[in-house]
Amino acid sequence: MNxxxxxxxxxxLLVIGMPISLLLATITAVYLIFIANTPVxxxxxxxxxxxxxxxxxxxxxxxxxxxxxxxxxxxxxxxxVMRLFVGRFTGGMAMASVLAxxxxxxxxxxxxxxxxxxxxxxxxxxxxxxxxxxxSIGLLTSAGSLGILIPPSIPMILYALVMNxxxxxxxxxxxxxxxxxxxxxxxxxxxxxxxxxxxxxxxxTFKEALKIIRDGLWALLLPVIILGGIYGGVFTPTExxxxxxxxxxxxxxxxxxxxxxxxxxxxxxxxxxxxGSLLFILSCAMTFIWLLTVEQLPxxxxxxxxxxxxxxxxxxxxxxxVLLIIGGLMDIVTAIIVISPILIExxxxxxIDYIHYGIIMIVNIECGFLTPPFGLxxxxxxxxxxxxxxxxxKAVLPFILIFIGCLLVITYVPKLSLILPEIFLRG
Numbered sequence: 113m114n115x116x117x118x119x120x121x122x123x124x125l126l127v128i129g130m131p132i133s134l135l136l137a138t139i140t141a142v143y144l145i146f147i148a149n150t151p152v153x154x155x156x157x158x159x160x161x162x163x164x165x166x167x168x169x170x171x172x173x174x175x176x177x178x179x180x181x182x183x184x185x186x187x188x189x190x191x192x193v194m195r196l197f198v199g200r201f202t203g204g205m206a207m208a209s210v211l212a213x214x215x216x217x218x219x220x221x222x223x224x225x226x227x228x229x230x231x232x233x234x235x236x237x238x239x240x241x242x243x244x245x246x247x248s249i250g251l252l253t254s255a256g257s258l259g260i261l262i263p264p265s266i267p268m269i270l271y272a273l274v275m276n277x278x279x280x281x282x283x284x285x286x287x288x289x290x291x292x293x294x295x296x297x298x299x300x301x302x303x304x305x306x307x308x309x310x311x312x313x314x315x316x317t318f319k320e321a322l323k324i325i326r327d328g329l330w331a332l333l334l335p336v337i338i339l340g341g342i343y344g345g346v347f348t349p350t351e352x353x354x355x356x357x358x359x360x361x362x363x364x365x366x367x368x369x370x371x372x373x374x375x376x377x378x379x380x381x382x383x384x385x386x387x388g389s390l391l392f393i394l395s396c397a398m399t400f401i402w403l404l405t406v407e408q409l410p411x412x413x414x415x416x417x418x419x420x421x422x423x424x425x426x427x428x429x430x431x432x433x434v435l436l437i438i439g440g441l442m443d444i445v446t447a448i449i450v451i452s453p454i455l456i457e458x459x460x461x462x463x464i465d466y467i468h469y470g471i472i473m474i475v476n477i478e479c480g481f482l483t484p485p486f487g488l489x490x491x492x493x494x495x496x497x498x499x500x501x502x503x504x505x506k507a508v509l510p511f512i513l514i515f516i517g518c519l520l521v522i523t524y525v526p527k528l529s530l531i532l533p534e535i536f537l538r539g
Contacts, residue, residue, distance in 0.1 A: 117142070117143075117146075117147065121138070121139050121142055122135070122139055125138060125139070132393065132396075132446045133389075133392055133393040133395075133396040133397075133446070134396070136396040136397055136399065136400040136450070137155065137159070137396040137399060137400075139400060139403070140155055140158070140396075140399045140400055140402075140403045141155050143403055148406075155399065158398070158399040158402055159395045159396070159399055160395075161398070161402075162394065162395040162396075162397070162398030162399055162402075163391060163394070163395050163398075165273055166350055167269060167272065167273055167279060167349070167350055168269070168273065168391065168394070169350045169353070169354075170264075170269055170279075170349055170350040170352070170353035170354075171266055171269060171270075171353075171387060171390060171391065172383060172384070172387035172391075173350075173353030173354050173356065173357050174220070174221040174222065174264055174266055174269075174353045174356065175221075175222060175225075175266065175383045175386055175387050175390075176357050176379070176380065176383040176387075177219070177220065177221075177353065177356040177357045177360050178219075178220030178221060178222040178225035178226075178229075178259075179225060179379045179382060179383050180357065180360045180361060180364060180371070180376075180379060181216070181219065181220055181225070181229060181360050181364075182220070182225045182228045182229035183371065183372075183375055183379055184360070184363075184364035184368065184370060184371040185364060185368040185370040185371065186216075186219070186229075186330075186331040186334070186360065186363060186364065186368070187212070187216055187229035187230055187233060187331075188233055189327050189328040189330070189331040189368070190212050190215050190216055190230075190328060190331045190332070191208065191209075191212045191230065191233050191234060191237075192324045192327065192328055193324060193325060193328035193331075193332065194207075194208035194209075194211040194212045194215070195208045196316060196321055196324045196325070197211075198211065200315065201302075201311075202302060202305050202306055202310070202311045203298075203301045203302040203304065203305025203306065203310055203311070204311070205234070205237060205238055205241050205243065205310075206238065206243065206247075206248075206251055206298075206301035206302075206304075206305060206310070207298050207301055207302070208234075209230065209234045209238065209251060209252060209255060209301075210251070210255045210294055210297045210298050210301065211294070211298075212230045212234065213226050213230050213252075213255035213256055213258050213259070213294075214255075214258055214262055214290065214291070214294045215331075215332070215335065216229055216230055216259070217258045217259040217260075217261070217262040217290070218262050218263065218264075218334075218335035218338075218339065219331075219334040219335050219338065219356065219360075220259055221259065221260070221263070221264040221265050221266050221353075222259050222260070222266060223256055223257045223258075223259035223260045223478070223481055223488070223489060224256075224259075224488060224489065224492045225259065226255075226256040226257075226258065226259035227252065227253060227256030227257075227259075227489050227492045227493060227496070228492060228496060230252065230255070230256060231252040231253070231256060231492075231493065231496050231497070232496050234248075234252055235248055235249070235252060235496065235497055238251075238252075241310065242310055243305075243310050244308070246503075246506070246507045247304060247507070249493060249497055249499065249503070249504060249507040249508075250507035250508045250509070250510060250511050251297070251301065251511065252493070253482065253489050253490065253492075253493040253504060253507065253508050253511075254297065254482055254489075254508055254511035254512075254514075254515070255294070255297055256489055256492075257478040257481045257482060257489055257515075258290055258293065258294060258478070260474055260477055260478060260481075261286050261289060261290040261293065261471075261474050261475065261478060262286055262287065262290035262291075262294075263282075263283035263284070263286050263287065263339065264283060264338065264339070264349065264352065264353070264356075265283070265286060265474065266390075267448070267474055267477050268282045268283060268286065268470070268474060269349070270394060270449055271448070271449075271452065271470045271473060271474070272470075273394075274397075274398065274401065274449055274452055274453050275452055275453065275456070275466050275470065277466050277467060277470065278537070279349040280342055280343065280349065280537060281467050281533045281537055281538075282467055282470050282471075283339070283342065283349065284343070284532045284533050284536065284537060285467045285468070285470070285471050285529045285530065285532060285533050286471060286474065286529075287532055288528050288529065288531060288532060289471055289475065289518075289522050289528050289529055292518060292521070292522070292528060293475075293478075293514075293515065293518045296514055296517070296518055297511070297514065300510070300511075300514055327368075330363045330367050330368070331363070334356065334359055334360070334363075337355070337359060338352045338355060338356050338359075339352075341355065343536065393446050393449075394449065397446060397449045397450050400450060401449075401450065401453045401454075404453075404454055405453075409454055410453070410454050410455065410456050410457040410458070411457050413454060413455070413457070413458060414455075414457035414458040414460075414461050417458050418458070418461050418462075424462035424463065424464060425523075425524060427458070427462055428464070428472065428523050428524075429523070431455070431472075432472065432476065432519060432520075432523060435448070435451070435473070435476040435479075435480070436476065436479055436480075436483070436516070438480070448473045448476065448477060452469070452470075452473060455469075465526065465529075465530060467529060467530060467533055468526045468529045468530055471522060471528075471529040472519070472522060472523055472529075475515070475518065475519045475522055476519065478515055479512060479515050479516065479519065482508045482511065482512050482515065483512065484501060484505040487508075489508075490504045490505060490508070
């Protein structure tokens with residue numbers, strides 16, 4: 113009966129359009145007051161307990177670093193280096209866009225920041241080189257979502273917190289799947305370019321090439337410093353986030369000197385707003401997870417699932433299907449924060465590695481970012497490219513299919529996710 117009341121409240125509040133964070137807090141309050149006969153002050157305590165973790169300090173720092181780099185010249189230098197190496201091939205500009213998104217993802221940890229930084233630069237360049245507008249919009253919107261799979265990644269930090277796994281492991285596990293999806297996007301870009309005759313004729317002299325590499329070196333060093341520092345034991349992932357802010361500011365202010373210092377206040381303000389909203393959602397979600405744990409829902413759900421689904425691969429297929437549907441209906445990051453801990457007991461019963469499952473969840477988030485009507489990257493692209501949601505949605509459709517295909521490969525080939533953690537961290 114207790115669980116029935118919880119789910120009824122959840123359904124009613126979701127239908128009337130209550131924000132997901134307030135929805136979760138409200139359900140917990142209803143449970144405490146009307147079922148557990150517990151003072152509502154317990155809700156406040158749980159909200160604070162949900163944020164009482166050192167790892168969470170990395171979230172606002174990675175958001176701030178991503179916004180600084182999106183505003184400054186680092187993204188422009190990265191694009192220049194990628195165009196130098198692959199720009200002259202068939203589909204070279206499209207390939208450069210994907211590679212630039214991958215590199216920027218490795219220094220920002222944010223999908224929207226990647227779309228803003230690379231999309232605003234490469235969209236006009238692709239159109240100028242003769243690429244179709246629809247393909248260009250779809251490619252940049254989709255490739256930007258790699259920002260949450262190639263570490264560092266804000267959703268990975270949140271997943272590590274709620275599932276109590278190592279941030280370093282989940283970061284390392286994202287490399288191979290991220291590169292795999294990037295290569296698939298590059299292959300599709302080559303196919304479309306070959307089909308339509310899109311080819312850049314750009315050539316660089318040795319002196320020009322040397323200057324591009326020299327200018328881009330500071331941008332290329334950032335992921336080396338951040339990720340190398342984490343895995344080399346120089347600093348923790350949380351400390352790495354702070355280092356990324358300091359490094360980005362130093363490079364933008366004293367090396368490239370194109371960053372406008374008067375914009376720093378606005379960037380800090382926007383980063384604080386985004387960080388505050390994200391952490392509030394997390395706090396409410398952690399409170400709701402506590403409620404479900406008290407009600408032993410993970411155990412009860414595991415019994416129901418295992419009694420009906422006898423194969424773990426079929427279970428993962430079902431979970432992917434559910435998450436893809438949810439991604440089109442609500443905030444997929446919040447959904448995964450809530451859903452993943454509920455499935456802990458089920459994962460244990462099927463013997464599914466938490467790190468492998470985490471990468472599956474992150475790829476589902478990527479798909480959710482591209483799925484109408486609530487995909488975050490769609491709205492970012494609307495703002496940058498001045499097109500309607502319908503136009504953006506049509507442009508990303510082929511790329512959603514590519515991501516789903518990659519998701520299935522990542523789901524059924526666990527080694528893609530686990531090979532690096534097993535070699536370097538698990539011995």
